[in-house]
Amino acid sequence: xxxxxxxxxxxxxxxxxxxxxxxxxxxxxxxxxxxxxxxxxxxxxxxxxxxxxxxxxxxxxxxxxxxxxxxxxxxxxxxxxxxxxxxxxxxxxxxxxxxxxxxxxxxxxxxxxxxxxxxxxxxxxxxxxxxxxxxxxxxxxxxxxxxxxxxxxxxxxxxxxxxxxxxxxxxxxxxxxxxxxxxxxxxxxxxxxxxxxxxxxxxxxxxxxxxxxxxxxxxxxxxxxxxxxxxxxxxxxxxxxxxxxxxxxxxxxxx
Amino acid sequence: xxxxxxxxxxxxxxxxxxxxxxxxxxxxxxxxxxxxxxxxxxxxxxxxxxxxxxxxxxxxxxxxxxxxxxxxxxxxxxxxxxxxxxxxxxxxxxxxxx
Numbered sequence: 001x002x003x004x005x006x007x008x009x010x011x012x013x014x015x016x017x018x019x020x021x022x023x024x025x026x027x028x029x030x031x032x033x034x035x036x037x038x039x040x041x042x043x044x045x046x047x048x049x050x051x052x053x054x055x056x057x058x059x060x061x062x063x064x065x066x067x068x069x070x071x072x073x074x075x076x077x078x079x080x081x082x083x084x085x086x087x088x089x090x091x092x093x094x095x096x097x098x099x100x101x102x103x104x105x106x107x108x109x110x111x112x113x114x115x116x117x118x119x120x121x122x123x124x125x126x127x128x129x130x131x132x133x134x135x136x137x138x139x140x141x142x143x144x145x146x147x148x149x150x151x152x153x154x155x156x157x158x159x160x161x162x163x164x165x166x167x168x169x170x171x172x173x174x175x176x177x178x179x180x181x182x183x184x185x186x187x188x189x190x191x192x193x194x195x196x197x198x199x200x201x202x203x204x205x206x207x208x209x210x211x212x213x214x215x216x217x218x219x220x221x222x223x224x225x226x227x228x229x230x231x232x233x234x235x236x237x238x239x240x241x242x243x244x245x246x247x248x249x250x251x252x253x254x255x
Numbered sequence: 256x257x258x259x260x261x262x263x264x265x266x267x268x269x270x271x272x273x274x275x276x277x278x279x280x281x282x283x284x285x286x287x288x289x290x291x292x293x294x295x296x297x298x299x300x301x302x303x304x305x306x307x308x309x310x311x312x313x314x315x316x317x318x319x320x321x322x323x324x325x326x327x328x329x330x331x332x333x334x335x336x337x338x339x340x341x342x343x344x345x346x347x348x349x350x351x352x353x
Contacts, residue, residue: 137305138305238325
């Protein structure tokens, strides 16, 4: 297809899209109305009926937990995909010992200090976000991303060897699978009891209490562990491909 | 439609244009981080703090990190189709030899 034909096709499609888009946008309710039929019912179900202060977490992990199951396994499958794509080819071999590529030569002292100081702070903040998902904005996924990136502050301080020491790969892979599996098992318990998937069978507790919401804190922790460990495993494949594997017989990497 | 919301939406447009108009993928990763921050501010102003936290974690931390790592991985890893002589040459950041 020549460039001219492509431009003509684009112009026609864009015109048609514009017409339908404007027509659809004009049928929407006005911006910022106070009429939210689903929102009102969701808030009532979360706060009044299920004692969960964070309505979004209640919808994610309690009222529509089946959708979250799909999202959780999207992440799981993409981590598996990255592991498969970045596996060691037959012509690549891992470096046997510590290689000089593992220490970045030009890291500022301030960056190092910042990395070492912020590591415990970030771990604490990530755990806080995961555990308080049913009370304040946040939850399993957000806290999991914070936890996963906390570990990589070690890499930012320029010390890949420290990151490897803090990251036993088997442990993280097992933890990620356990997190994802816990989600499925908690959901299946409801099914086995004759009710729907992920029926909330734990006591709801008091509103704004730490253990409120029934299965919401449990699923928050499961998702937080799965997401955090999944991120570490995912990024580890990139690091391994770049810093550890090298083509057999090549005299040093192409830098 | 408060003025703050209008300002945030305009900033989002500017950020999106900036991400597209920066041509080098390495620099795009950094601009993506800033754009993620602008988006999460917009989400907070629209009353969606959970989404804003997800956006911050994914758009400002994960995506720039993965873009930079992918660039490094593809710059150094030779493909099967390159000849031995080509593989022996060092490549620069964009993957071009030299």
